[in-house]
Amino acid sequence: MNRPTLYIGNKNYSSWSFRPWMALTGAGVDFEEILIPFDYPGGNPDIKAISPTGRVPLLQHGGLRIWESLAIIEYAAELYPDAGLLPADRADRALARSVSMEMLSSFRALRNACPMNIRRPRGKIALPEGIEADIGRIEAIWRDLLQKSGGPFLFGAFSGVDAMFAPVVNRFDVYDLVSQDDTLAYMKTMKAHPAWRKWEEAARAEPWIVAEVEV
Template sequence: MDRPTLYIANKNYSSWSFRPWMALTGAGVDFEEVLIPFDDAGGNPNIKAISPSGRVPVLQHGGLKIWESLAIIEYAAELYPDAGLWPRDRAERALARSVSMEMLSGFRALRNACPMNIRRPRGGIALPDGVDADVGRIETIWRDLLQKSGGPFLFGRFSGADAMFAPVVNRFDVYDLVSREDTLIYMETMKSHSAWRKWEEAARAEPWIVAEDEV
């Protein structure tokens, strides 16, 4: 089987890149990584050259290009059915996709107020309307799934659903948004995953500094 290539942007900032990278790496999928940094205020032309949408992430497999984080995870789950990117049980797969889609399409107040930034010193900010509600809803999703599965990940073993929430773990952490014990335990589980540690190490070593309104 041809080895796919995942095009991503800066590991410190790119939440959209983090999701499929974390999913594929955490599931043991062998892929080539190509990082195209945010280093041009007008948009890096190298991204536009490889991406139909003009954005990353993009997974290229042979002559096929797949863009958008969740679509990449879905394609990889079909390509590598034994990797465990989704739960084996059909009802749990449907639930995993539901919460992943809610993460993909929702929580705009949290996204806008608290951009992902691995290197950000930990500390709170003044939060605009809507952020507390987003945080509460995410904590409810995590709590319900962890209680049902028994943990340590949302569906017991690591899956694409955990990867979809990975940037939120960073946001909750560096902006000091949560204090519930069960939330903090899940966050530590995620941050202890070997894929997370590998991404974080690379993010901290990156030379680029990008204004938050450009990410």
């Protein structure tokens, strides 16, 4: 099988890149990583040269190009069915897809107010309207799934669903947004995962500083 290539952006900032990278890395998928930094005001032309949307992440597999985080994770789950990227049970897979899509399409207040930033010093900010509702809904999703599965990850073992929520873990942490014990315990589990630690180490070593925008 040809080894896929995952194109990503800056590890410190790119929440969309973080998701498929952590999913594939956490599942033990062998892939090549190519990082194209966001270092041009109008967007890096190297990204536009490989991605039809002009954005990353993008997975190249042979002549096939797959963009968008969740589409990449879904494709990898089909390509590597034993990697555990999706739950084995059909009902659990349906639920996994539901909460992953909700993460993909919702929580705009949280995204806008709290961009992912691995290097950000931990500290509170003034919370704009809507962000508390976003936080509460995410905590409810986590609590429900952890109670059903028994943890330590959302569906028991690490899966692509945990990777979909990985940037939220960073946001909750560095902006000091949550205090519930079960939420903090799940965040601790995520931050201890070897894939998270590898990404974080690389993010902290990056030289680039860009405006805090959702990327």
